[in-house]
Amino acid sequence: MAANPLVSIVGVDWGTTHRRAYAITGDGACAREISDSDGALACKGRFPAALDVALQALDVHGTGVVLAGMVGSALGWHEVPYVDSSVPVQDLAAHAMRVPDAAPGVSAIIIPGYRVRNAQGVPDVMRGEETQLLGAWALGHRSGWFVLPGTHSKWVELHEGRVVQLRTYMTGELFDLLSKHGTVAAAAGGVAPVWDETAFAEGVKAAGHHALSHQIFSVRARVVCKDMAASSTTAYLSGLLIGTELKDVLQGSAGTGPQGTFKLLGSPQLAAHYQTAAQHLGLSFDILDAKAAFVAAVHHIHLNWKPL
Template sequence: MTRADWIAADWGTTNLRLWAMSAEGRVLHEAQSDDGMGRLKREEFEPALLRLAGDWLAPDRVTQVFACGMVGARQGWVEAPYRSVPCAPTTPGGFVEAPTHDPRVRVHILPGLSQSSPADVMRGEETQIAGLLANEPGFDGVICLPGTHSKWVRVSAGEVVSFQTFMTGELFALLSTQSVLRHGIAGDGWDEGAFLDALSDTISRPERMAAKLFSLRAEGLLHGLSPETARARLSGLLIGAELSGAKPYWLGQEIAIIGAEAVSAAYGAALRAQGAAPRLVPAGRLTLTGLVTAHAAQRSQT
């Protein structure tokens, strides 16, 4: 097996993904596991890394590992302090070295970003942003990163200027699986018209959202509202509230959406219904591109 010149790691709460890289930034091997930060004790991070990457390591030299994501959280391998915006999404010299016992590896963890007022933090998304800027160095506008905790990020002159987080994805998961609404919400399926109608309802009358949420349960009991339609309406109500709150970010701006295909499509449809013209950027290898950029910047400083 070809040995890695260095290793890129995307280490989230639920999953670990590694790439064995050549010195030129070419992918030699890939591996992934469910050894995310959320299931590991501090002393278990290094063994989890070695289980995947052990065969990539040369016995006679140190292999550098560059890792982003929740591995650098307070509950992770080692805390990588946040960098305050405005700043570039990644920068050389800001990495934190994790303690290791195996002499074949040296692990560098990328810090997240923070904002003092209103208080906000991100960890992992900054690397995707760095990947986008590596591909589009002239980008000036807003990046939407939908997910469990959606981020709206204003970018200008290669820097993250400000950002705001919305717990939309987590609220959807909680309401659809742990609230009274769970009895009438499908696990999949979609109704685009119902989604857009609910979106419009919330944007025009946000103070009615809590009542509209319970109406999903009532209409299921009284009028046979289908679980698929209820799912789409729940999504529309919550994303509508998010778009209302994020309006100062996206109104009149160039908007790039980075995320999983289905949720990105929903956000794209929602924004187009409000007269915006977002474009969907495949998340694909943006994190890897960001890690390659961080590694190259660090190497240029040494």
Template sequence: MNTSAPATPRRLLGIDWGTSNRRAYLVDAAGTCLATRADDQGMLAARPDFARSFATLLDALHVDPGVPAVASGMIGSAQGWREVPYLDIAVPLDALPDRLVRVDDPLAGRPCWLVPGYAQRGAELDVMRGEETQLLGAVALGRRDGWFVLPGTHSKWVRVEQGVIRRIATFMTGELFATLSRQGTLAPLMADDVDDEVDDDAAFVAGLDDARRGAPLSNTLFGVRARVVTGAMPAAQARSFVSGLLVGTEFVACGHVDGAPLTCIGSPALRDRYVRAAGHFGMTLDALDPDRVYCAALARFLDRIPS
């Protein structure tokens, strides 16, 4: 008679640990999300006590001692818990689980594996940290080819062919929008008390059209003020116009998508905005849920982490 206890199902804690925010996912071997937790303990807030912050997160989620953890994003940067060198984009996304870097810190209570980012070298130098995990998840879900748009503070346009990154193009769209909203010439027209979810569609489209002209961005941004002070545009439309201008700049720069599928991985609000922009530029933009792709990537990581 076999009296041995049944094996405990394998689980993994994945942490999307960015500069300002952090989101954790507890998943099973199939990538099914069992629990999540989001907080403001990003890299800047947790520094320098990353191990203690990590341990606090484990306690909050009641994670069993035998559950391993993986963290992606800026936590692996030079300012993070430990700097993890960038991989060259020639390294296939499927190989990412074999390149995790283990961190052993007594204060953490258990090891944590950090995910390396990718670097594009040469004339168009570019880097990413965090987005590579979402791209691995997309590949795991069968999306091995096409352009991927990952909007955010630093929006990424990434060309993937057969699961290998061929090109990265980064735009400071979210950061520029936030900065322009809070300081400088346009700030009074883009007041922070304006609900960012309320969008003037006509003004957004007008911003897209202004981006299509291809004029230098610094020139078109000043043109927003000129439109308002001359009465050509109500001040209430400035925020949506600037949003359209910045998003449109991305589409103008990467509009030659060579007929490849175009997929957005982003929050619903950002995704909807980019879908509208794509339609205006005559493109079809599909969408993948960011939580779903992240959990799909975690299942791939769990396959490689020792029990």
């Protein structure tokens, strides 16, 4: 029996460097949540205890636990094999791994990630985002393009819960690398960046005209030629990188097309940038709450996957 009878299940979004854990009631509400920096890397060698700490912090005992994210990678607790696109998101829990070494009384599963190959046979992978997508599906968003922006921005095309396409864009990581090192960082000249909406829009519009390895150099060229202030390089680079994602996805998506609506699962700050970029291209996003989606996914698993 759960010590707190309201809580039916716990979900943990356990990433590389951070984790969030949610105590979820029988009607799918989030009763309590915690967030800490006990990511998969930090928990090496002490995963059972690390999970127990989270459950105690949530004041939960004896419920099932659903784990998602890098906790299921080679760097995590147990490596769970990826599933491929033959498994729709609503069936993910059937492919979960039961954790054999959780603390006594804890019944936990790890949700698998996806490995999806494109038309050229090149693979792409995700871990954690599949559970967000299951949540979107449970909330009624079952088809179309979804973007989960971040360090590694994931673009996923779903058709009734089936993953049709998966593409990772290293937008956040490239932004971070280029802002700290090399020519682009030097072009900023140590000046404090200001959020220049015009420069952001110019970056979005310029994106995709040529290869990114060329266009990134235009950050420097525009400053050298006095087309842009050094303080605006950050906004322009952000526009270039986000615009590149949008145009690359649009290019191969005749069905979705410029009239289509995309769905975004992410933080309000990133959502605002993507929304602005989309508007410059005549597109719009439905913004879905990332936490609500994760909670809905775990609730769906609780209702539908009896063995847990």
